Structures are given as structure tokens and as C-alpha cells.
């Protein structure tokens with residue numbers, strides 16, 4: 001079964017996931033805890049985290065406290081987490097699921113994604129964020145096939161997906177899998193709308209989640225080149241927002257959800273959390289939609305270029 005509904009998607013495995021989720025990176029500790037408590041008050045039930053974000057403890061604490069105090073149950077929530085790039089050595093993925101569940105303080109994860117197709121080498125401390133580099137300062141890679149990682153994950157968890165994968169990498173998984181991938185989480189916004197990947201994924205009954213849907217990509221990130229798109233100052237976005245009497249962010253998010261794409265905007269701000277969820281009482285005219293579609297920047301529209309890992313055999317783009 002795979003069905004896009006008005007405010008949610010029924011994944012192929014039958015799990016229902018809200019179309020508007022909440023991104024938790026780069027918040028950590030108490031900032032993350034309080035933002036999530038606020039988000040739960042504001043009606044969010046779908047949270048996106050990862051080992052890399054180093055905030056699974058805060059995410060889990062906020063959800064568990066809300067369950068205790070607000071008469072909610074675990075099944076009210078949808079929690080996505082991810083296998084880190086340096087945790088793909090055989091035997092490690094299953095260990096990491098146990099570790100991440102313990103950090104989250106949850107009995108299960110609703111959806112577990114392979115964070116990226118490239119595979120880095122950890123230092124002796126598997127739980128550190130440090131990765132090994134060669135003498136020239138380049139990140140070292142391991143060569144575990146993605147299909148091997150998938151097979152190992154399948155033994156521990158049924159609701160699985162990928163992130164930053166190309167369609168050919170997903171095809172490789174589809175050839176060998178027992179449990180089909182449910183999701184591909186990728187950068188997606190009007191400058192980089194991922195039309196071909198969306199078509200491929202929907203044909204295969206795999207959902208797409210848009211990360212950096214507001215252009216969060218514009219942040220400075222150590223070792224990772226990103227581009228500053230300044231969507232909130234973009235003329236086309238501002239014009240359509242004014243015509244509809246909506247925020248620029250609502251225009252960016254609506255563009256995705258009306259295509260059946262899940263969005264996970266991050267906001268620590270109460271008002272912005274509320275407006276980012278308020279996407280279902282308006283739509284674009286044909287002309288507005290054509291203007292948004294004409295923003296497609298082709299390859300140049302990708303903000304996360306990730307040159308630091310472009311020497312990986314599994315680099316996807």
C-alpha cells in the first residue's frame with residue numbers, strides 16, 4: 001500500500017507518516033528539548049533525528065516527557081533516525097540501532113535511514129564524531145557494499161529507508177531486499193526540485209522527504225561547502241507569498257507537500273513552528289505554480305555539494 005493523503009502518507013509498509021515533520025538538526029541538548037516540547041504543543045508528531053545530530057537523547061526525552069504529561073502515547077509519534085556514515089563496517093549497524101534506541105529511550109524507531117551512501121572510517125571510538133583521514137587530510141573510505149549494509153539492517157528493523165541515495169543506488173537495494181526501502185530523504189526546494197528522483201521513487205512506491213526545504217542549506221558547516229540561496233529574499237517567492245498573504249516559508253513548504261513530498265523544516269521559534277504547519281488551507285494558481293517550477297536551477301540548484309566525500313566510490317551525484 002502507498003497512498004498520499006491530504007496531511008499524511010501511508011507508506012508501502014502500512015505506516016502512516018505526517019506530511020509535515022520537524023527537523024531537529026543542528027539543535028542539541030536543552031535547546032533541542034525545549035524546541036521539541038514546543039513543537040509537540042504546536043501539533044507536530046513527526047520528528048527527524050540522526051546519530052550525526054548528537055541530539056537523540058534530547059529528542060527522546062522530549063517525546064517521553066510529553067507522553068507522560070500530556071496523555072499521549074508512543075504510537076502518536078513518528079520518529080525517524082539514521083545510521084551514520086562511519087557506522088557501516090559489518091556488525092556495526094545492528095550495534096548502532098541498539099545504541100541509538102537506548103539514547104532515544106524509545107522501544108522502537110518508526111523509520112531508520114542509511115544517512116548517506118558514502119562510508120567513512122571511524123576512529124577507535126565508534127561513538128565519536130571524528131573520522132579517520134589519510135596523510136593528505138582526505139577522509140578515508142571503506143568499501144562495504146550498500147547492499148550488505150541493507151541486509152544487516154533488515155535483520156534488526158523492518159521499516160527502513162535511505163537518504164542522499166541516487167535512483168541507481170536504490171535500484172541495487174531493490175534487487176536484493178527482503179524489506180523494501182520506504183523513503184529517500186534528500187535536499188529538495190524550488191531551485192532543486194528533484195523531479196526525476198521523485199518520479200522514480202513514486203513509481204517504486206518509495207516516499208521522498210525534502211530536507212533543507214527552507215534553504216537551511218545556507219548555514220556555514222565545517223568541511224562542507226554549501227550555497228547561500230537566501231530563499232526568504234527571493235523575488236518569486238516573495239511575490240507569490242504576497243499574492244497569497246502567506247509567509248515565504250509557507251510557499252516553499254506548500255510547493256513540496258502538494259507533490260506528496262514530506263517536509264521536515266526546523267524551527268526553534270513558536271510562531272514559525274505554527275506557520276510552517278499551516279499549509280492546507282491554500283493552494284497556488286496555475287501561474288504561480290509555473291513560476292515556482294521555472295525556478296529549477298538544474299545541477300547548480302544543489303546546495304549541499306559535499307566535495308569532502310566526492311572521492312567515495314559511492315558518491316551519488
Ligand code: NDP
Pocket residue numbers: 022023024025026048049115163164185186210211212213214215216217232247249250264265266267268269272273275276
Ligand atoms: P530548513 O530548510 O528547515 O531551514 C531551517 C532554518 O530556517 C533555520 O535557520 C530556521 O530558523 C529557519 N526558519 C524556519 N522556519 C522559518 C520561517 N517560517 N521563516 C523564516 N525562517 C525560518 O533547514 P535544515 O537544513 O535544518 O533542514 C531541515 C531538517 O532536515 C534538519 O533539521 C534535519 O532534520 C534534516 N536534514 C537532513 C539531511 C540529510 O542528509 N538527511 C541534511 C540536512 C538536514 P529558526 O529556528 O530560528 O526558525
